[in-house]
Structure formats: structure tokens, C-alpha cells
Amino acid sequence: MNRVFLCHYSEIGLKKGNRNYFERILEANMRKSLQRYLPEEKFSIKKDHKRFLVYFTEDVKIDLVKSALERVFGLVNFSPVTTVSLEMSEIETIALKLMEKRPEKTFAVRTKRAEKSFPLTSQDINVQVGARIAEKTGKKVDLTRPEITCHIEIMRDKALIFVERFPGPGGLPVSASGKVLTLLSGGFDSPVAAYLMLKRGGKSAFIHFHSYPYTNKFSQEKVIELARILNQYQFNSKLFMVPFAETQEEIVFNCPDKLRVILYRRFMMRIAEALAKKEGYKAIVTGEALGQVASQTLENMGAIEQVITLPVLRPLVGLDKAEIISMARRIGTYEISVKPHDDACTRFMPRKPETRAKLHEVLKAEEGLDVEGMVQKALEKMELVEI
Structure with missing residues (x-):
């Protein structure tokens, strides 16, 4: 015997001509997420009139299904x-059985008709089923x-x-908006920014800059942990360690003290742009x-x-720290983020960083640097961690 989960999307339904494209990606992501928890023979997925039905064998635990689906961007609830x-008569009987098991004292019946040719209206069904439940259980409408x-x-x-509804993360299916490269530190901000991009359909690779051996390897270990958490919302992440x-x-050694942070960035x-162009991140x-x-004015x-041509996306720009x-x-x-660590920028922080940079001063400060050589050297020493 199979059990069934009904999965709803929201925003995808507004896509009209492109809806099939988003639905295909969403279905593929649901399958990948479920495969992390279940053998493929234990479930199947069927699209049915702007909904997905996921069928499971009787022995599958509900908690595993929840864990898989609650991490699939694009699903609003399931x-x-x-x-x-x-x-x-059967609709009334099953609805009554479900409600008899519940301790709640008040209830409502809500009906949606995907099939408009059904002879009763949604309101007719609500009244008829609600009356049966009220009569047999004593619950109040x-x-x-x-x-x-x-x-x-x-x-x-x-x-x-159904009487239970679990929230999904909403948004768009991961990969529907293309690939991006996220600068990932060990702090609070960048993992949240990465999450928000995933929610908008941007499949993310991660790049982390570290100051080892001037700092210990804990910041790198933290970032790997953070990437693993974010990877629960997408599949087969790449983390580049620079x-x-x-x-x-x-x-x-070569530039004004106050401009250090800006020059680091x-x-x-x-x-990041050199890597993005090579790997196809948009x-x-x-x-x-x-x-x-200080650097965020x-x-x-x-x-x-100013130094790159690719779009720079800042999902957190309007949020406060709380x-x-x-x-x-x-x-x-x-x-993970709350654990203390040495940041790549803070290791060489100036006493008083510039807060209102003038571009001509920044460009002059870089005149004595082998910019292309420094970028190439960092890329050559970069390591890839597959998550």
C-alpha cells in the first residue's frame, strides 16, 4: 500500500509560459532531495494539475519525508x-475519520476544485462534509x-x-535562475546571503579567502561546515579555498594603511570574477x-x-544585524557562525579604515602592485573542496 504527500508550489504558478521549465527543475530537485533519505524504489513523483503527488511505500517514516521536502526551494507547503x-459518501467518511482522531474543539472545512466539472461547488462540499463532522464529533464550526x-x-x-500542512521554504527551485559564486566567510552574513540566493533559484558555488598560516585552520573548517548546511538546499556544491x-x-607593504580593507575586497x-568566468557563474x-x-558604505x-564586470548581488543590503x-x-x-575565528581581513586590519573611499586614491594605491600576477598566483594555489 502507498502513502501520498501532496506538494504545492506558489510562485511558479505565476510563470505562465515558463511554468513547465520551473516544474521540471522542481521535480528533479524533489527527487534528488528524497534520494538522500530514501532508496528510489521507495517513492515516485507525479505532477497533477499544478501540484505534485509523492507516493511512498508503507514502511517509509514520515519524518524522513518531511526532512527531504522541507529543504526543497519552490515548495510552499506539503x-x-x-x-x-x-x-x-466516501469523501465524508474519510474526512470524518481524520477529524475524529483530532483533539481540537473547533474546525473548518476548506475545499479546492482543480476539476471544475465536479457537480458540487466548493461551498456545497464544505457545508455537507462540515455538517457530518459536527454531527458525529460534537466539534464546533x-x-x-x-x-x-x-x-x-x-x-x-x-x-x-488532509488535516496537516507542513511549510516548505518557498521561492524558486535551485538552478532555475542559473549559477552564482558566493563569497563565503565564517560569519553570520554570507551564509544567510547564500541561502537567500538559493531561494531565488541561484545554484551557488562558494569561495573562501583565508590567511593561513597567519591564522589557524579553524576558519576553513567552519566554512566547510557552513557549506555542508547550505548544501542541504542544493546538490553537489563546490567550495573554493583561496x-x-x-x-x-x-x-x-605597498599601500596606504587606511585603504587596506578596500584593496583586500x-x-x-x-x-572571484576570474574563477566565475572560467566556471560559468553569472x-x-x-x-x-x-x-x-566600515567597508560597507x-x-x-x-x-x-568597480574592478569587475559581472553583476554583484547583495541579498542582505537592506537588512539589519538582528x-x-x-x-x-x-x-x-x-x-557554527557564532564560534570565534580569525577572518582573512581582520588579520591585517588598519587602525582606522577608510569609510568614504575616493576611487582615484584607490587606483593610485594599486599602481605599484602586480595586480594580474597577484590574482593569477592566488588562483594557482586555490584548492577545491567537493561538498
């Missing part, structure tokens, strides 16, 4: 359902704030009935939020991204 015929809702969806050849200490030393951007993603630290952001930390807790990166 529910374990009972499938019945389109006979009203409350259409404003019910403690529990019995959902009925009328399909072409069956009805789906030794950055030599680049920082060149800047410290400009070189990170150059290195944008660079950072965890910058406007005004949060409009002037400095402009001076930093909002970012709250999201980090929710997605599971907080406990």
Missing part, C-alpha cells in the same frame, strides 16, 4: 493526504479562527483529504549589508565592485 474516489482545518482537493479522478595571506602582505572580487554574491561595517561598495542573525538561527548556520 501534506500527507488520503486519496479517495469522487463519491461524496469556526470559519474565522478554527483550531484545525479539514482540506479537500477535488482532482480529475480522485479527491485528496590562500590570501600573500596578497594581504603585498597590500600592507577589490582583490577578492578580481579573483554573478558574484556577497554578504554585505549597507552601513554595517555606498562609496566603498562602489570602489570595490534580522540576519534571526535568519541564521532559522536556517541552521548560527551555531
